[in-house]
Amino acid sequence: METFANLADGFAIALTWQNLLLALLGCFLGTVMGALPGLGPSNGVAILIPLAFTLGLGATPSLILLTSVYYGAMYGGRISSILLNIPGDEPAMMTCLDGHPMALKGMAGEALSLSGVASFVGAFLATWGLILLAPQLVKIALLFGPAEYFALFALAFMTLGGVSSTNQAKSAFAAALGLGLATVGVDTQTGVPRFTYGEVHLYDGLDFLVAIVGLFALSEVFIFLENRHGGAEADAGKVKIGRLYPPLSMLKACVPTMLRTSFLGFLAGVLPGAGASLGSFISYSMEKRLVDKEGTFGTGDPRGVAAPEAGNNAAAGGALVPMLALGVPGSGTTAVLLAVLLALNITPGPLLFTQNPDVVWGLIAALFIANFMLLAMNIPMVGLFTRVLMVPSRILMPIVAMVSFVGIYGISGSTFDLLVMIGFGVMGWVLRKLDVPLVPIILGTLLGNAMENNLRRAVTIDNGDWTTLIDSPLSIGLWSIALIGFILPLIIGRKVKAGMHARRDEEGALSD
């Protein structure tokens, strides 16, 4: 009952004109960003952070804007998958498999609206999952001391590698690089400068927003410069949308699929490091194994469209659970959202639910509202978004680059930060070429200070005894999960990932 009272309070916060307007704006921008190949949820949100920040929005309104973008991008990714066979972002990869064949059969409109409904079901159920699961997780997290938190951070980094890269060593490298970057600046506990080499600008540390925008948005511009191709505009006009509403029988046939895959996708999202791409991948594979008796999957089966879309939107909601309850994000985009919280001086984690219940429940209420807005936007108005796809990347990418510069300059007004951002952009490009995942780097720069502080607090409390790190059953449990999460993918992960990455398109965004 308490939950419902909280939720009602949340709706009271979210239902102001300003917040509704922000949610609407976020949903629209998010869908556009999701639909455009090359702009995924993580760089879409990254570009908008500085904007939310400089507009002086409070914590709740900024989060409402940015999570609406996040949910919107998850909806939007399917549009170009279905119409052009190019995933708008990585989680929408699996939607190509059946969505595009449906469009070729002249059922593009049905595919779009069916996947819109599936997205809605997935996101709606996942938001309920978030409401029910997050407070339980908070109860466990309240038992955590510094040693357990240190173990939890280690767990996040170790399991992240299992999914985000084909090479564990490379994700370990990425995590260490991010953590190392976080240590630049004045040490918070003793006040000595570290790795600053006398550069005054570095005393405050590297701004993680600069790192995020550089790594995600600018590196994308470099990828486009490298390939220089006109992008998606080529044959957008060829596919006819057709009728916009799916027949009731088709919807009915897909209901069990949507429910099953929403559940599965939600679970995939909650797991640290997995995120929406894995959600849509396992949803599709499981449905194929379960219901594809006539071998119609891959040839335009409506269930093959509903499964990955419900799965990826449910995973998007699921990934918010560990981010809000533990302060440890479950995916790339939630890592970016965590950056927003940190930039606004709000520490996510169990205390968030007791100290800032208005933020949490306002956000959850906004998710429900955004979800209905997105459903309304994505079915009758889908034609509008298909038109956006006509914008060629040679016009789009300069705008992306310039908006990134404006955002970062708007925060700090310093040329130095712009140069650092360019540096991160180049680094991001090289690392992407070498197949090094970028999400652990972001997570490292975000969580590095908290991780180090918890380590030092734990050891200091125990008078310099390092064994305190594995003293309690809870921390031993966390460390063993971390070890299993690191080793297991070495054994079985290769197969799963090979399947996932086989369909990875260089053009899709790098992560969810």
Place this chain on the structure above:
Amino acid sequence: MSDRIFGIVGILLAIGFALSALAIEESFLSDAVGPKAFPLIIAAILGLSSATIALRPDAEPAWPALARLVEIGAAVVVMILYAEFLPIAGFVIATAFAAAYLAWRLGSGPIEAVLVGIGTSLGIYVIFHLVLGLSLARGPLGF
């Protein structure tokens, strides 16, 4: 080969990071762990993972041809110039040039590139500065 070079660079980075960490001056008021320990742990992980990458390299990535690399290098130079000239030339002028250059290099014709440059610059100026009130770099002409 790329991965071997990458791994060796990573090892050098780890050594450099560890040496810098050892050079941190400790304050007389320190906690039990001190400011060096965590960076040293990180350096160790960095070194180990780099060594693994160098010893067990992945398949060679598809590096672009030299011309494309020059293209990216040129874009980086333009962006650096943009960052440096932003406070001097003002937002609208600097952005118009940078956006036009990028549009041109991404395959727009000359006229389209100029239009994209001016359009992007003015569009951002109107939306972000005039409507949303974001403070942008002010040039000698006041914009």
